Amino acid sequence: MNTAIALAGNPNAGKTTLFNELTGARQHVGNYPGVTVEKKQGTCISEAGTFEIIDLPGTYSLTAYSLEEVVARDYLVNEKPAMVVNIVDASNLERNLYLSVQFMEMGIPVCLALNMMDVAQKRGIEINTDKLSELLNIPVVPMVARTGKGKKELLAQVAKGIGKPASPLLISYGQDIDKALDEMEEIIQENQFLTDTYPARWVGLKYLENDNQILELGSTRDKETAGKLSGIEEKVSRHMSATLDTHPEGMIADQRYGFINSVLKQNVIRFAYDRNRLQRSDQIDKVLTNRFLGPLIMVGVLAALYQFTFAYSALPVEWIEGIFGWISGVTDAVLPDGLLKSMIVSGIIDGVGGVMGFVPLIMFMFLGISFIEDSGYLARMAFMLDRVFRMFGLHGSSVMAFIVSGGIAGGCAVPGVMAARTLKSPKERLATLLTVPFMNCGAKLPVYALLVAAFFPRKQASIMVILTLISWTGALLVAKLLRSTVIRGEATPFVMELPPYRFPTLKGLWIHTWERTWQYMKKAGTVILGISILIWAMMTFPGLDDKTAAQFESRRTAITGSVQADILKEIETADKDTELSPKAREVKKALAGINGEESMAGLENSIAGRMGKALEKISFLAGFDWRTNIALVGGFAAKEVVVSTLGTAYSLGDMDPENTDSLGEKLAKSPGWGPVTAFSLMIFTIFYAPCFVTVVCIARETGSWKWAAFSVGFNTTLAFLLSVLTYQVGSMIVQ
Amino acid sequence: MAVINLRQMKRNQTGIITSVKAQGEMGRRIRDMGIVPGKAVTIQGRAPLYDPVALRIMDFTLTLRNNEADYIQVEVE
Ligand SMILES: Nc1nc2c(ncn2[C@@H]2O[C@H](COP(=O)(O)OP(=O)(O)OP(=O)(O)O)[C@@H](O)[C@H]2O)c(=O)[nH]1
Ligand SMILES: [Mg+2]
Numbered sequence: 001m002n003t004a005i006a007l008a009g010n011p012n013a014g015k016t017t018l019f020n021e022l023t024g025a026r027q028h029v030g031n032y033p034g035v036t037v038e039k040k041q042g043t044c045i046s047e048a049g050t051f052e053i054i055d056l057p058g059t060y061s062l063t064a065y066s067l068e069e070v071v072a073r074d075y076l077v078n079e080k081p082a083m084v085v086n087i088v089d090a091s092n093l094e095r096n097l098y099l100s101v102q103f104m105e106m107g108i109p110v111c112l113a114l115n116m117m118d119v120a121q122k123r124g125i126e127i128n129t130d131k132l133s134e135l136l137n138i139p140v141v142p143m144v145a146r147t148g149k150g151k152k153e154l155l156a157q158v159a160k161g162i163g164k165p166a167s168p169l170l171i172s173y174g175q176d177i178d179k180a181l182d183e184m185e186e187i188i189q190e191n192q193f194l195t196d197t198y199p200a201r202w203v204g205l206k207y208l209e210n211d212n213q214i215l216e217l218g219s220t221r222d223k224e225t226a227g228k229l230s231g232i233e234e235k236v237s238r239h240m241s242a243t244l245d246t247h248p249e250g251m252i253a254d255q256r257y258g259f260i261n262s263v264l265k266q267n268v269i270r271f272a273y274d275r276n277r278l279q280r281s282d283q284i285d286k287v288l289t290n291r292f293l294g295p296l297i298m299v300g301v302l303a304a305l306y307q308f309t310f311a312y313s314a315l316p317v318e319w320i321e322g323i324f325g326w327i328s329g330v331t332d333a334v335l336p337d338g339l340l341k342s343m344i345v346s347g348i349i350d351g352v353g354g355v356m357g358f359v360p361l362i363m364f365m366f367l368g369i370s371f372i373e374d375s376g377y378l379a380r381m382a383f384m385l386d387r388v389f390r391m392f393g394l395h396g397s398s399v400m401a402f403i404v405s406g407g408i409a410g411g412c413a414v415p416g417v418m419a420a421r422t423l424k425s426p427k428e429r430l431a432t433l434l435t436v437p438f439m440n441c442g443a444k445l446p447v448y449a450l451l452v453a454a455f456f457p458r459k460q461a462s463i464m465v466i467l468t469l470i471s472w473t474g475a476l477l478v479a480k481l482l483r484s485t486v487i488r489g490e491a492t493p494f495v496m497e498l499p500p501y502r503f504p505t506l507k508g509l510w511i512h513t514w515e516r517t518w519q520y521m522k523k524a525g526t527v528i529l530g531i532s533i534l535i536w537a538m539m540t541f542p543g544l545d546d547k548t549a550a551q552f553e554s555r556r557t558a559i560t561g562s563v564q565a566d567i568l569k570e571i572e573t574a575d576k577d578t579e580l581s582p583k584a585r586e587v588k589k590a591l592a593g594i595n596g597e598e599s600m601a602g603l604e605n606s607i608a609g610r611m612g613k614a615l616e617k618i619s620f621l622a623g624f625d626w627r628t629n630i631a632l633v634g635g636f637a638a639k640e641v642v643v644s645t646l647g648t649a650y651s652l653g654d655m656d657p658e659n660t661d662s663l664g665e666k667l668a669k670s671p672g673w674g675p676v677t678a679f680s681l682m683i684f685t686i687f688y689a690p691c692f693v694t695v696v697c698i699a700r701e702t703g704s705w706k707w708a709a710f711s712v713g714f715n716t717t718l719a720f721l722l723s724v725l726t727y728q729v730g731s732m733i734v735q
Numbered sequence: 736m737a738v739i740n741l742r743q744m745k746r747n748q749t750g751i752i753t754s755v756k757a758q759g760e761m762g763r764r765i766r767d768m769g770i771v772p773g774k775a776v777t778i779q780g781r782a783p784l785y786d787p788v789a790l791r792i793m794d795f796t797l798t799l800r801n802n803e804a805d806y807i808q809v810e811v812e
Contacts, residue, residue, distance in 0.1 A: 061767040065760050092794045095769045125794070247758060253766035257774075275794070282779060282796070291783045383798050387784035390800075396787070493803050494787050495764045498796040 002082045004052045005044075005158060008072060008103070009087035010096050011058030012499050014115040018087060018145040019055040020511075022046075022155075048155040054081065060095075062102040064213035067421050073213075076108055077197055082162045085154065087113045090120040090127055090142070091500075093269060097260045104138070107168035107199045111157050112140040117150070119500070123279065124272030132268045138166075146505065168199045173255040177208060177248055180236040184208075184229055191225045194218060207233050208248040281376075281500040289380055298381060302408055302468070305368040306461045309361060309410070316360035317449075321662065324353030343536055346651050351532025351644035356521070358446040358640075363517045365410030365442065369403065370512035374504035378403060379496070386494050392476040393483025396494050397423055398432040402475070406439035409468055412516070413437045413694040417701055425492035431479045433701055434711055437690035438475040440467060442520055443639035447685050450643055454664035455678040471686045478718070528644065531637045535645050538608035539630065544601060552598040559590055603649065608633075622684060622720060623677040623727040632684065638691050676730035680723040687719035739811055741776070741804040742788075749777040750809035757806035769793050770807060 007015045019025065023042030040055040056075060057068035064070050076084065084103055088096040093114075103110045114129060133140035139157040143150025172178055184204030188195065194203050194217065206214040207229045218226040237247055244251075287293055328349045335341040372378050378400065386396025398420070399407070405416025416436040423429040440448070452463045483489075544552075560568060563583070570584045580588065603609050604626070611633065612626030619629050631645035647663045650670070667673050689712040690698070699708035738753055752774050757765055769792055770776075777791040787798045 061763070063763050063767070065763060094793045095795060098767065098769065123794075245754075249758070250755065250762060250766065250771075253763075254771045254773075257769060257771045261773075282791075285780065285789070285796075289780060289782065289789070291781075294783050383787060383789065384782050386798075386800070387782060387786050396798075493761045493764050494798060494800045495768055495803065496798045497768070498789060498798060500796075 002080070003050060003162065004054060004079065004081040006054045006056055006076060006081040006084045007087060008056045008076070008084050008099070009058060009113075009115075010060055010089060010092075010099060012497070013058065013087045013089045013096060014145040015055055015058060015087050016040075018085075018113065018115065018143075018151075019053060021145055021148050021151055022051075023053050044155070046155045047152075048159040051155075051158065059099065061099060062106070063209065064211055070213065076103075076106065081108075083109045083111055083158055085113050085158065086110050087115050087145070089116050090114045091116050091123055091125060093120075093125075093127065094257075094260055094264060097263075098256060100136075101169065101171070101256050101260060104136070104166075104169035105171075105205065106202055107166055109161055109164060109166040110138050111154070111161055112136070112138055113145075113150070113154055114140055114142045115145050117142045118144045118146075126270040126272060128268050128270075131266065132263070135263045135266060135268065136169075168202060170201070171255065171259045173205075173252050176236055176240055176244075177251055177255075180208065180232050180248075181205065184232055187225060187228055187232075191222060193222055193225045193229075204229065205252065208236065209252060210249060279500065284501050285380070285498070288377070289384060294380075294384055298384065301372070301377070303461065303465060305365075305372070305408055306464045308368055309364040310460045310464070313361040313364045317357060320359065321353075321357045324349060324357060325662075328353070339540070342540065343533065346648050347533050347536030348529065350647040350651050351536070351641075352525070352529055353644075353647075355446065355523075355528050355640040355644055358449060359517065359521060361445060361449060362410055362442045362520050363513060365445070366513045366516045367509060369408060369410060370509050371504055372408070373403075374502070374508050374512065376499045376501040379498050382496065383498060389476075390491060390494075392480040393428070393431055393491075394435075394476070394479050395423055395425070395428045395432070395492060397496065398428065401432050401436050402439055402472075405436040406441035406444070407468075407472070409440040409464060410442045410445055411439065412441050412443070412519070413439065413690055414697050416441075417694060417697045420701070423492070425490070427483070427487045427489035428492060430487050430702060430707070431482050433698060434482060434707065435475040435479045437694055437698075437711065437715065438471050438478070438687060440471055440686065441639065442516075443691065444685050446640060446643045448682055450646075450664050450667075451678040451682055454668045455673075455675045467682060467686065470683065474687060474718075474722075523638065523640070527638055528640055531634060531641050532644050532648070535608060535630070535634050535641070536648055538611075539603055539606045539648060541606060544598070544605055548601060548605075549598075552594060552601075555594050556591060559587060559594075563587055603627075618720075621727065622723040623672075623680045623731070624684075624723075625672055628681060632688070635685070636689055636692060638693070639685070642685065674734070676727060676734050679730060680727040683726045684719045684723040687715055687722055689716045689719075737811060738808050741790075741799075741807040741809050742801050744776075744778045744809060744811065746778050746780060748811060749775055750811035751775055752807060753810050754808045755806060756808070757803070761803065761806070765799075765803065765806070768797055770797075776809065 007019055009015050019040065019042060022044040025040075025042045042053050042055070044051045044053050054075065056072045059066070059069045059072050062069060062073050064073060075081075086100050086103055088100060100110065100112060112133070114127065120127065127142070129140045129142050139161055141150055141154045141157055143154060173181070181201055181204045184207065185200045187193070188200040188203055194214075203214060203218075207218070210233070215226070218229070233248065240246055240248060240251065288297055328345055331345055331349065332341070335344065381403075382396040382399040385399055389396055389398055401416045401419040401423075403411065404419045405411050405413040413436055416439065417433045420429050420433040420436065423432055448464065448467060449460075452460050456463050567581070567584050567587060570580065571588050574580055604613065608630045609626065612629035615629040616624070616626045624632070627646065627649040630649055631642045634645040635642040643663070646667070650663060650666045689695070695708045695712060698711055699705045702708070739750075744750060752770060752772050754772055755762065755765060755770055774792055779789040779791050779796060781788050785801075787800045788804060789796055789798050
């Protein structure tokens with residue numbers, strides 16, 4: 001038996017919350033309209049039965065002009081779920097019912113889940129659910145998805161309703177349209193026009209609404225009938241614009257709202273307080289979106305987020321670094337010298353450890369972003385920034401994509417590129433998804449954190465603010481450039497709902513934070529582990545040729561041969577804490593120096609080393625030496641790899657094997673490194689090619705590898721020019 | 736009583752929508768959100784750069800750009 005239940009409703013009505021409640025899954029919830037863009041599936045096992053639950057993206061309507069609407073509608077039409085559970089925000093009933101009416105017009109069995117009853121109650125909205133159910137002739141279940149209240153009743157109703165056929169809701173759209181619909185219905189029935197999938201009258205309605213998807217489908221199936229229907233549509237349209245100064249599409253919408261209004265008026269809804277009374281949310285908005293205070297507060301919120309993240313994550317980051325340092329030390333002592341040890345210590349532990357070390361930082365950042373998102377503040381940021389975004393050819397809703405990608409540092413361009421789906425215009429969407437990789441994603445953070453700590457100590461928060469500003473400025477300017485050259489075109493409307501402020505639930509915040517952190521950790525354990533080993537191999541092989549190796553060996557024997565045996569013995573037997581005699585210390589140092597030189601020569605001769613050296617011929621302009629080049633090439637696979645590779649490069653080529661300095665300290669002491677180099681590297685990291693996964697994602701979302709290749713080539717060129725500029729100008733100022 | 740453009744409405748002013756002239760995608764988007772003749776709207780505020788505008792309609796808050804508001808005629812006191 002078909003037990004597929006689709007959860008559908010307006011954006012932000014609580015579909016995902018209910019989905020999680022029903023299936024026990026942990027999907028993303030957010031107080032931002034349009035968080036779920038793809039449909040998700042889960043199973044609900046309950047007393048009432050076992051159901052397949054599908055969480056559809058939120059839509060306001062069932063026309064076919066945005067991707068989410070197409071996804072939702074196609075699902076309903078093609079997969080034919082046994083029932084649609086239409087989640088309706090009880091505190092905003094009238095608007096939410098607009099979609100319900102459209103489900104009912106399609107003749108799909110619907111059950112109304114009247115969600116957010118707690119909010120409605122607080123606002124003094126009383127709803128007579130029995131009456132509503134009677135008037136609409138569908139089951140209506142009041143509930144609070146957040147607490148799970150009403151869940152049982154809902155499932156009971158669903159179980160009861162499954163298998164019962166539903167007939168399409170017939171409402172009057174006014175004389176002219178009704179007449180045209182009658183005429184169309186007859187023609188459609190006669191020719192069996194699309195009737196295998198859609199109800200006849202509904203097809204007529206879509207022709208009157210000029211629904212692109214149906215029009216296209218119609219004309220490919222049966223050109224003649226399609227022509228007849230379009231003819232009728234044109235006739236009514238002409239008639240209506242002459243007599244009523246309107247058009248069918250507008251009329252149909254008006255009449256749907258008219259129908260809803262007539263239902264609600266029959267004692268279904270009662271407002272205990274004045275309906276237009278300022279809600280608490282509106283009062284908060286008076287301050288938070290105030291002309292003068294609003295922008296100031298926005299900057300303050302971001303600054304506080306950085307402060308919070310860096311202040312609270314410093315200690316745990318230190319612990320984790322300590323743990324990995326300890327593991328590294330133990331491994332070093334236990335394993336015999338050789339390739340295996342080198343791979344484990346330099347490849348795996350330094351590589352993965354470097355990435356894992358930033359888990360607390362990432363986690364705190366995600367926690368902060370989740371709070372901003374879940375509370376509803378993010379939508380206000382879109383509202384306040386729309387004017388600015390529009391200047392650059394983007395859209396206020398691009399904010400979401402930018403923030404998710406790391407607009408307030410910490411995030412990921414992959415979901416960011418996907419979040420651009422909520423944009424309606426293909427051009428604004430393209431411009432958005434090509435520029436979001438400039439944001440400071442969670443993988444770039446370790447690079448900054450490392451360099452800032454080493455070269456700009458005690459200025460972490462302010463450097464982060466500067467880097468954020470740079471990445472935003474760059475992204476916006478590039479967007480403007482693209483929008484006025486390769487992707488020119490009109491702006492789309494900014495019709496957006498401002499959701500009420502909600503206090504985020506702990507569960508929601510936790511799911512949100514954990515989900516993103518876990519993704520980061522998983523990446524460290526899989527992709528980055530693999531790449532670390534690969535890069536270690538590239539940095540190790542082919543190693544030194546025999547002649548050079550023999551030279552180092554003979555230099556060592558020259559030293560050991562020239563000193564007395566008891567001194568050598570002293571060095572050999574001494575453990576870490578014993579004080580060596582001055583002579584022994586001198587010998588030991590000389591030997592270590594030769595060892596260091598040898599490993600450095602080995603690294604330079606390796607595959608990666610040669611690549612880095614080759615690139616050095618141009619990268620020196622930006623202040624990057626060959627070791628940095630290796631790291632940056634590795635960073636194309638995943639940005640985290642930049643830090644891990646630097647770690648490997650500097651530990652492999654270490655002059656002093658006893659050196660236990662952290663990578664940051666090592667860099668700070670290295671010649672050729674200074675604040676200017678560090679800054680230049682950070683600039684390069686902001687702008688250069690998106691990581692591999694993002695590139696694939698861009699190709700998928702734009703439907704062409706051309707744009708993916710463009711983002712790699714264009715971004716890398718831009719990054720290089722900018723970092724050369726930074727380095728050259730910076731070096732002049734510093735000196 | 737006068738019919739004016741939504742763009743010209745002041746903060747906290749309330750009016751009844753008389754017509755929505757937009758067609759095509761824009762028209763649909765506006766209407767889907769309940770901007771249809773007969774509904775009351777109240778201007779709730781404007782973004783720091785005066786655009787977009789936030790308005791209260793039915794039981795929720797909606798934002799529109801000024802050039803979109805131009806399509807909407809409102810009857811005010
Ligand atoms: N007070 C209250 N809040 C709720 C209730 N149900 C959901 N919410 C909150 O409403 C917000 C939106 O919930 P989601 O489940 O993400 O909504 P959605 O319908 O999946 O939204 P999209 O994916 O954007 O379409 C979240 O902040 C939830 O915590 C409820 O019954 N009462
Ligand atoms: Mg959702």
